[in-house]
Amino acid sequence: MGEFVFQIGFVVLMIGLGFVAGSIAESRHLAQLAERERRNGPFLVTQLKSFPAYSRTDLAPQMIVGEVVIASDYFKTFLASMRRIFGGEVRSFHSLMSRARREATQRIVEQARELGYNAICNLRIETADVGGSTSSKKGAAMVAVIASATAYTFRSPSA
Amino acid sequence: MIVTNTETIAGYRIAEIKGLVQGNTVRAKHAGRDIAASFKNLVGGELRGYTELLTESRRQALERMLAQAEQLGANAIVNVRFTTSAVTAGAAELYAYGTAVVAQPGA
Numbered sequence: 036m037g038e039f040v041f042q043i044g045f046v047v048l049m050i051g052l053g054f055v056a057g058s059i060a061e062s063r064h065l066a067q068l069a070e071r072e073r074r075n076g077p078f079l080v081t082q083l084k085s086f087p088a089y090s091r092t093d094l095a096p097q098m099i100v101g102e103v104v105i106a107s108d109y110f111k112t113f114l115a116s117m118r119r120i121f122g123g124e125v126r127s128f129h130s131l132m133s134r135a136r137r138e139a140t141q142r143i144v145e146q147a148r149e150l151g152y153n154a155i156c157n158l159r160i161e162t163a164d165v166g167g168s169t170s171s172k173k174g175a176a177m178v179a180v181i182a183s184a185t186a187y188t189f190r191s192p193s194a
Numbered sequence: 195m196i197v198t199n200t201e202t203i204a205g206y207r208i209a210e211i212k213g214l215v216q217g218n219t220v221r222a223k224h225a226g227r228d229i230a231a232s233f234k235n236l237v238g239g240e241l242r243g244y245t246e247l248l249t250e251s252r253r254q255a256l257e258r259m260l261a262q263a264e265q266l267g268a269n270a271i272v273n274v275r276f277t278t279s280a281v282t283a284g285a286a287e288l289y290a291y292g293t294a295v296v297a298q299p300g301a
Contacts, residue, residue, distance in 0.1 A: 049236060056237035064239075086204035096204050098197045098274055102248040106231065108238030138240075157200045163248060163278035164286065177231075177241060181248060181276055181288075185198040 049109045057108025061130065068137050075144045079154035079189055086156055090190035094151055100183045101142030102163070105135045107176035115176065131178055136160050139182040152186035159183050195260055196270040196297060203270060203297055212266040212294040217258025221251045222285035251288035252276065259290050268294035 081087055086096065107115075111127035118125045139160060147155055163179040196203055227243035234241050255276075263271050274292035281287050 053236055053238070060237065060239040084200055085202070086200070089204040091205050095196050095206070096198050096200070098199050100252055100276075102245055102252065104241040104244035104248065106234040106238055106241050109236045111238070112235070157198075159199060159275075161276070161278075163288075164280040177235070177244070179244065179248060179278075181252070181278065183199050183274070183276060185200045187204055 053109025088189040096187040147186035154189040155184040206297040210296040215262040216291040217255040218289040255290040263294040270297040
C-alpha cells in the first residue's frame with residue numbers, strides 16, 4: 036500500500052514538474068519566436084517554386100536548411116495520454132508542432148539574412164524521425180522538423 | 195556548386211541535365227545524449243543533441259550528393275529533397291537527392 040502511494044506521488048510530482056518547467060520553457064520560446072519574427076519582418080518567405088520579384092545580383096540562389104528537435108514535457112505527454120482515452124484534438128501537441136515549424140523557419144531566415152539574401156522561396160517543411168519518437172515504449176514525444184528553402188535576392192515591386 | 199530546392203535557378207539557364215544524384219547517411223548519438231534527451235522529455239524544450247545529429251547527418255548526406263554531382267561534371271544541383279527514416283531508436287537515416295545539372299548564367 037505504501038509503495039503504491041509512493042508511486043502515485045512520484046507520478047504526480049513528475050506531472051507537476053513537467054507543468055511548471057514546460058510552461059516556462061514554452062512561453063519563453065513563444066516570446067522569443069515572436070521577437071525574431073518581428074525582427075525578420077521584411078524578409079520575404081514563400082513556398083512558391085518560382086522566384087517572386089527576383090532581382091539579379093552577384094549572389095546566386097542557394098539552398099538553406101534548418102532543423103530543430105523539440106521535446107514534449109511530462110505534463111503534455113500526460114494530457115495526450117488522457118486524450119487518447121476519450122479521443123479528440125490533442126491540443127497540447129498542437130502548439131509543440133507549430134513551435135518546431137516556426138523555429139525551423141526562423142533558423143533558415145536567419146542563416147539566409149547572414150549570407151546577404153533578403154528572400155526565400157520554395158520553403159518545404161517536413162517532420163523527421165530521429166528514432167524512438169514513434170516507437171518508444173515510454174511514449175516520450177518529440178518533434179523533429181527539417182525545413183529547406185532556396186534563398187535569393189528580391190526587389191520589392193513598390194520600391 | 196549551386197544547390198537549390200527549386201526546379202529552376204533564377205538568373206541561370208539549365209544547359210544540360212546530368213541525372214539524379216543522391217547521398218545518404220545513418221548516424222546515431224552516444225547513449226549519454228539519449229539519457230539527456232529523456233530528461234528533456236520531463237521538462238520540455240529543445241533537444242540540442244538530436245538537432246545536432248540532424249545537422250551532421252544532413253551535411254554528410256549533402257556532401258556525398260555533391261561529390262556525385264562533381265563526378266558527373268555538373269556545376270549545380272536543383273530540386274533537392276530530403277527524407278528521413280528511423281532505423282532503430284536513437285539512429286536516423288537522412289537521404290538527400292536532387293538533379294545534377296549544368297547551369298549557365300543568363301535567363
